[in-house]
Amino acid sequence: MxxxxxxxxxxxxxxxxxxGGRAARWPLIAVGxxxxxxxAVGLWWTLLPAFGHLPAVAGSGxxxxxxxxxxxxxxxxxxxxxxxxxxxAATVLSLALSIGFCAVVHGRLGFRRAEAMLAPILASPxxxxxxxxxxxxxxxxxxxxxxxxxxxxxxxxxxxxxxxDPLGLALIVALMIKEVPFLLLMILAALNQVPVDAHMKAxxxxxxxxxxxxxxxxxxxxxxxxxxxxxxxxxxxxxxVDMALILGPDNPPTLAVLALRWLLAPDVTSYLPGxxxxxxxxxxxxxxxxxxxxxxxxxAHVGRFWISRGGRGVAxxxxxxxxxxGVALVFAFAALSMLATGLWSFATAWRYxxxxxxxxxxxxxxxxxxxxxxxxxxxxxxxxxxxxxxLLMVIGWLENEGSNSDRMxxxxxxxxxxxxxxxxxxxxxxxxxxxxxxxxDGSFFAVAWTHLIFVVPYLFLSxxxxxxxxxxxxARSAAALGASPGRILLTVKLPMLLRPLxxxxxxxxxxxxxxxxxxxFAGGGRIPTLTTEAVALASGADRRVVxxxxxxxxxxxxxxxxxxxxxxxxxxRNRRAL
Amino acid sequence: xxxxxxSQMELGLKGVRISVGDRELIPPLxxxxxxxxxxxxxxxxxxxxSTLLAFISGTLDPAFxxxxxxxxxxxxxxxxxxxxxxxxxxxxxDLMFPHLSxxxxxxxxxxxxxxxxxRRRGVVEDxxxxxxxxxxxxxxxxxxxxxxRARATLLRTLLANPRALLLDEPFSKLDVALRGDFRRFVxxxxxxxxxxxxxxxxxxxxxxxxxxxxxxxxxxxxxxxARRPRPKVRLGAAAQAN
Numbered sequence: 054m055x056x057x058x059x060x061x062x063x064x065x066x067x068x069x070x071x072x073g074g075r076a077a078r079w080p081l082i083a084v085g086x087x088x089x090x091x092x093a094v095g096l097w098w099t100l101l102p103a104f105g106h107l108p109a110v111a112g113s114g115x116x117x118x119x120x121x122x123x124x125x126x127x128x129x130x131x132x133x134x135x136x137x138x139x140x141x142a143a144t145v146l147s148l149a150l151s152i153g154f155c156a157v158v159h160g161r162l163g164f165r166r167a168e169a170m171l172a173p174i175l176a177s178p179x180x181x182x183x184x185x186x187x188x189x190x191x192x193x194x195x196x197x198x199x200x201x202x203x204x205x206x207x208x209x210x211x212x213x214x215x216x217x218d219p220l221g222l223a224l225i226v227a228l229m230i231k232e233v234p235f236l237l238l239m240i241l242a243a244l245n246q247v248p249v250d251a252h253m254k255a256x257x258x259x260x261x262x263x264x265x266x267x268x269x270x271x272x273x274x275x276x277x278x279x280x281x282x283x284x285x286x287x288x289x290x291x292x293x294v295d296m297a298l299i300l301g302p303d304n305p306p307t308l309a310v311l312a313l314r315w316l317l318a319p320d321v322t323s324y325l326p327g328x329x330x331x332x333x334x335x336x337x338x339x340x341x342x343x344x345x346x347x348x349x350x351x352x353a354h355v356g357r358f359w360i361s362r363g364g365r366g367v368a369x370x371x372x373x374x375x376x377x378x379g380v381a382l383v384f385a386f387a388a389l390s391m392l393a394t395g396l397w398s399f400a401t402a403w404r405y406x407x408x409x410x411x412x413x414x415x416x417x418x419x420x421x422x423x424x425x426x427x428x429x430x431x432x433x434x435x436x437x438x439x440x441x442x443x444l445l446m447v448i449g450w451l452e453n454e455g456s457n458s459d460r461m462x463x464x465x466x467x468x469x470x471x472x473x474x475x476x477x478x479x480x481x482x483x484x485x486x487x488x489x490x491x492x493x494d495g496s497f498f499a500v501a502w503t504h505l506i507f508v509v510p511y512l513f514l515s516x517x518x519x520x521x522x523x524x525x526x527x528a529r530s531a532a533a534l535g536a537s538p539g540r541i542l543l544t545v546k547l548p549m550l551l552r553p554l555x556x557x558x559x560x561x562x563x564x565x566x567x568x569x570x571x572x573x574f575a576g577g578g579r580i581p582t583l584t585t586e587a588v589a590l591a592s593g594a595d596r597r598v599v600x601x602x603x604x605x606x607x608x609x610x611x612x613x614x615x616x617x618x619x620x621x622x623x624x625x626r627n628r629r630a631l
Numbered sequence: 632x633x634x635x636x637x638s639q640m641e642l643g644l645k646g647v648r649i650s651v652g653d654r655e656l657i658p659p660l661x662x663x664x665x666x667x668x669x670x671x672x673x674x675x676x677x678x679x680x681s682t683l684l685a686f687i688s689g690t691l692d693p694a695f696x697x698x699x700x701x702x703x704x705x706x707x708x709x710x711x712x713x714x715x716x717x718x719x720x721x722x723x724x725d726l727m728f729p730h731l732s733x734x735x736x737x738x739x740x741x742x743x744x745x746x747x748x749x750r751r752r753g754v755v756e757d758x759x760x761x762x763x764x765x766x767x768x769x770x771x772x773x774x775x776x777x778x779x780r781a782r783a784t785l786l787r788t789l790l791a792n793p794r795a796l797l798l799d800e801p802f803s804k805l806d807v808a809l810r811g812d813f814r815r816f817v818x819x820x821x822x823x824x825x826x827x828x829x830x831x832x833x834x835x836x837x838x839x840x841x842x843x844x845x846x847x848x849x850x851x852x853x854x855x856x857a858r859r860p861r862p863k864v865r866l867g868a869a870a871q872a873n
Contacts (some may be wrong), residue, residue: 533690533718543730628730
């Protein structure tokens, strides 16, 4: 009887009712081929030119000349320092504010409501936020106009470097506008996995204040789950290009911008130092990650001592409230930034130091409409195509992970974080080399592919938890009723998961809309999107025109978010449990 | 709801053994459940009762290692896909699909061979009426009481025309008054269809209500002991232990 081995346990035929027989391999191949492979090839094809090897373009063989050229650049060390400083500062401040905010508002903010509140900022592309923020803080910006001349006495814009300041402070604050909401969302999602209320009650009954109880009891439990998001924020912040172009210092710029200048120069020989600078940024990114992990250990050690000392921390509550106020300030900046782009786009004229435009008009919009059409259409179609293809890949992945062990699930999460943990510029030039060799650079397909590298992880991060949280007995019930795996997926799982599916789609769509570098490199200038146009216009053009592009760029993903929030309300209006 | 189709088939477990890692959950088990009998497997939580049912219904997690065969009549169904086994399962929770109406849930179980929107709706309406749920077709399952949802779930299972019924503590979450009613409801329907039933529970009174043989699963020694069937009034004429 022993030889009647159940087929479910036969090696290589791992199975579950959800996939009725065997695990399909295509999702693994699709994610590997579409997401991971281009990163690996891209890194390789950035590394080679960094050492002088770019056959048929700028020379072959190994040479150290690209590095000599990079190190001979006068502001190189300032640029490298700026990248590291702005990245680390934005990450530390964003994390501190997010933690303080969560400690203060604990129990007063549900996940769904928070998600809806954060949606507008999460939906807004980085470039649009940066443009709006520049409109707000510039010497001739909205804030200066609001307090002039009655408070400041300025009747002309003051001579202050509030945008492009040499320390990159404007860039740091703009990064925080995007990263604080992201970290808040990640923390709130992690909180769902911990018995927060019971532990808070226990700690508070021992005499701990609300905020300090959260930090001493809850934070250590959720930190492992927000570690990867924090590292993603760190790498993104120190390698960001579009925001640094708009708000960062100019001479020297951050290392990422410096690398981009070389890589986009008309002279092909400058590709080599550009690739070397990109590799240098990769090294800085890896070093920063390593440093963060060491700091984590130290913080854990100190933290254990601090917690075991038993201080009830009543005195630290004001500090936490300060962090809460900081988050409120960040949100206020976000709201002003988004509003500013809209106001400018509808302004007839907005003379300094008037607090509001002189009058309103649709003239800028109608004048820009002919030029706006193609980028808007490209943005929309890229977003829709990549979101749909990405959803198919991610659903296939999750559907086939069925009953994998927790270790496998953690491994797949790490895999999905790879695109977010490698500085974009460190592999996108190499991806362009790959696309040129395949003869598909500058095509819609190529741009969609590079967008997918980033859309897939965001879809996965957004969908994995709700997907895995769905009670597997629903699928088992359906199977016992005679439903095939395909029917279970279509008629039970997907409808029950409609809300998280639509949210994930909105997240994926806005990730696509926000992509600047991938569009630039893979599109080769032939696939304009609202983002590339907005960034290109940001430095010089009329604020009203820039406002049109930035506003359109924020508005499109926001509409998708709103639809994602409202559609389930309508579809499930008679379903109380959903 | 009444079906004249008597399955007349025996659900058999032959040399079934389930373990996870080094731990043996189900020691070698041979069991034949004739049509109409409701056999109970008793055991504390964590003893592997539900795992046994998952194996029989074909939804065992690959983390478990299982050996042995499951047979219907003489036919080995161990390798048959879960959806083709024709084995109905009731879980501890009702698991009504929240996105479908009550009628939509029941129609989900109804075989697709029954065609035509009106005809399918008619069959479901009849089943609901028989169970005292007339007029519930378009209701949101979330608006039903616990007892109503439990009954609707059994109806959903029976509409799929199962050849056997597995009960995974479906009574444990109902309060005492409801429990007796729902138990009677389940065993009467199972007996009327002459289904072999396997119930797992840790509640003695469930086993009494089932009326068939009782096996006890011990978490420590893992021994399965068969208790003799109790001489008591059986539900349904066909309930016969061999």
